[in-house]
Amino acid sequence: MCLVLPTTISVSAAEKKKEEVVKVPLYQGIQIGFDLVSPASYLISDSYGVDIKADINLWNKYFPTVELGYADFDKTSEDGINCTSSGQYFKVGINKALSYRGNKAEDLFFAGIHYGFSSFSYNLDNLVYYPNYWGYDNITSFQDQEATTGWIELVAGVRIQIIGPISLGWTAQYKSTLHVSDGRNSIPAYIPGYGENFKPKLGMAFHLYYRLPF
Amino acid sequence: MYRRIWVLPALATLLLTSCNSGGCYDNMDVKVYCSFYSQTLQKAVQIDSVTVWGVGSDSLIYDNETLSELALELNPKVQETKYVVQAIAGGDLYADTLTLKYTNQPWFQSMECGCMVFSTLETFWTTGIIFKSATILNPKVINQKTEHVVLNL
Numbered sequence: 001m002c003l004v005l006p007t008t009i010s011v012s013a014a015e016k017k018k019e020e021v022v023k024v025p026l027y028q029g030i031q032i033g034f035d036l037v038s039p040a041s042y043l044i045s046d047s048y049g050v051d052i053k054a055d056i057n058l059w060n061k062y063f064p065t066v067e068l069g070y071a072d073f074d075k076t077s078e079d080g081i082n083c084t085s086s087g088q089y090f091k092v093g094i095n096k097a098l099s100y101r102g103n104k105a106e107d108l109f110f111a112g113i114h115y116g117f118s119s120f121s122y123n124l125d126n127l128v129y130y131p132n133y134w135g136y137d138n139i140t141s142f143q144d145q146e147a148t149t150g151w152i153e154l155v156a157g158v159r160i161q162i163i164g165p166i167s168l169g170w171t172a173q174y175k176s177t178l179h180v181s182d183g184r185n186s187i188p189a190y191i192p193g194y195g196e197n198f199k200p201k202l203g204m205a206f207h208l209y210y211r212l213p214f
Numbered sequence: 215m216y217r218r219i220w221v222l223p224a225l226a227t228l229l230l231t232s233c234n235s236g237g238c239y240d241n242m243d244v245k246v247y248c249s250f251y252s253q254t255l256q257k258a259v260q261i262d263s264v265t266v267w268g269v270g271s272d273s274l275i276y277d278n279e280t281l282s283e284l285a286l287e288l289n290p291k292v293q294e295t296k297y298v299v300q301a302i303a304g305g306d307l308y309a310d311t312l313t314l315k316y317t318n319q320p321w322f323q324s325m326e327c328g329c330m331v332f333s334t335l336e337t338f339w340t341t342g343i344i345f346k347s348a349t350i351l352n353p354k355v356i357n358q359k360t361e362h363v364v365l366n367l
Contacts, residue, residue, distance in 0.1 A: 077325040124322050127329045130242045133268060133275060133287040140329070142322060186322035197324075 028057035028104045029214075031159070031167070033207035038071070046075035047190070053091070053207070060097060060105040065114070067091035071192035073122075080126045087120025089193025095155065104211070106161035108169075114153040116175075118192045121146045122183070145183030149191045151175050157205075165211035173203040238327035241357045245285040246314065246335070248363040253346070258282065259367065261301050261344075269296035269311070284365075288355065290318055290331035301344055310344040312365075313337075316355070323357075332356045338363055 035051035042048035049071035055063040073085040093114025101107040125141040157171030177199050180188065190196055195203060252259045259282070266276040266284060275286065275297070289295045297312045316333040323330060333355040338348040345365040352362050 075325065079328060081325055081328060083325060127320075127322060129290065129320075129329045129331065130323075130327065132244070132290070133273070134271065134289040134291065136290050136331070138291070140320060142320075183322075185320055187324065189322075189325050 024059045024061070026058055028060055030054055030056050030212045031209045032212065033169070033209045035069070035205055036208055037204075037206045038069070047071055047073040047195070049192070051193075051205075055095065057105055060100055063095040063097070063110065063112070065091075065093055065095060065112070067114070067116075069193055073190040073192070075190070076126075079128055081128065082125040083122060083189045084125075085120060085122035085188070085190045085192065087118055087192040089116060089118035089120075089191075091116040091153070091193065093153070093155075102161065106167065106211075108159045109157075110159070111154075111156040114155060115178075116151045116153060116193050117149070118194065119146075119148045120188075120192050122186075122188055122190065124186060124189075142183070142185045145186050145188070147181050147183050147188040147191075149177060149180045149188065149194065151177045151191070151194050159207075159209060165213065167209040167211070169207050169209060171205045171207070173205065174200060175203060176200040238324065240323050240327050242323065242327055242330055243287075243359075244330050244332060244355060244357050245287050245359075246333075246355050246362045247359060248284040248286065248312075248348070248365050249361055250282060250345075250367060251364045252367045254367070261367075263302040265300040267298055269298060283361075286312075286314075288314060288316060288331075288333050290320075290333075293317060299344060308344050311341045312345070312348070313339040321356075330357060335362065340365070 033053045038049040038051050049069055051067065051069035053065055053067035055065035057063055069089050071089065076082045091114045093112055095110040095112030097105060097108055097110050099109045122145050123143050124145065127140050129136040129138055154174040155171050157169055159167050159169030161167045175194055188197055195201055250259050250261055260280055262280050263278050264276055264281045265274060265278050267274045286297055294313065294315050298309060299312060300307060300309045314335060315337045316335050319332045321330055321332050335350050335353040335355060338350055340348055345367060347366045349364045351364060352360055355362060
């Protein structure tokens with residue numbers, strides 16, 4: 001009995017060592033993700049849009065990712081100020097697998113860093129001036145304001161295989177603008193792909209993924 | 215573990231999409247800051263018993279106060295604003311009229327704060343009773359405190 005136990009331990013240690021040296025090929029596939037929340041978010045917020053992203057699985061470890069989207073914003077404040085904004089955005093970044101399950105990391109827990117960029121236009125209507133000693137109360141509007149913005153996103157999330165090539169996943173985002181070029185007469189109130197112009201900002205995304213068959 | 219881990223964040227997605235922080239936290243004061251400088255003493259000075267109001271307004275900006283500077287709000291509807299400055303010295307009342315000419319640029323700050331008007335000072339005149347002259351140091355008047363004008367005694 002005393003001899004059997006060390007032998008068993010010795011065998012499983014060897015198996016473990018054998019598993020560790022299995023080399024994962026560089027290319028492990030491409031996943032396309034469709035944002036499920038943005039298209040319907042006008043039901044619960046002042047914006048909606050479409051968003052699609054793709055990432056390449058390298059060694060089940062690194063996931064370079066690109067993301068394209070369009071967002072539309074229409075909000076009226078309590079004071080009656082109306083802001084409409086629309087535009088495209090682009091994000092590029094890399095995620096790192098913190099843990100995964102499956103030959104091609106079908107189930108994945110990841111963290112990453114992304115850079116986002118958007119060039120867009122916006123209109124501001126029914127603007128009210130902040131009162132001063134002279135009691136200013138005029139109303140004005142600024143049309144066709146244009147701005148470009150870049151921001152950084154720190155992300156963490158999971159992706160879970162549902163069936164075959166289909167997965168679902170969420171991503172938590174911590175965003176902060178890096179550069180904002182103001183419009184002629186204004187600071188942009190909304191940035192497509194980023195959200196309302198607060199800094200820093202938290203966000204969540206919920207995606208349906210499809211793994212390409214090659 | 216993997217199967218369950220996305221359920222709660224999916225709900226949080228909906229909450230975060232619908233909630234955002236608001237409120238006006240920006241400085242919305244746009245004022246011309248004018249310091250007093252004595253050419254005789256060669257230093258910044260204070261003036262006692264100062265009363266200031268804008269020409270065309272019936273409310274006082276300062277009422278019999280000891281001041282080392284004036285913080286004046288320009289009238290954003292026009293491009294020239296006048297202020298009367300009164301001071302008592304040795305029992306006598308002195309009054310000066312300050313005339314500022316400027317151009318305006320309306321500026322939208324945020325949905326919560328609304329708009330303000332930035333200005334660029336072009337000229338600054340005094341009638342020479344209290345202040346012999348005025349020197350514009352920084353013509354850009356925005357929502358940041360900086361020394362724009364020196365009033366020379």
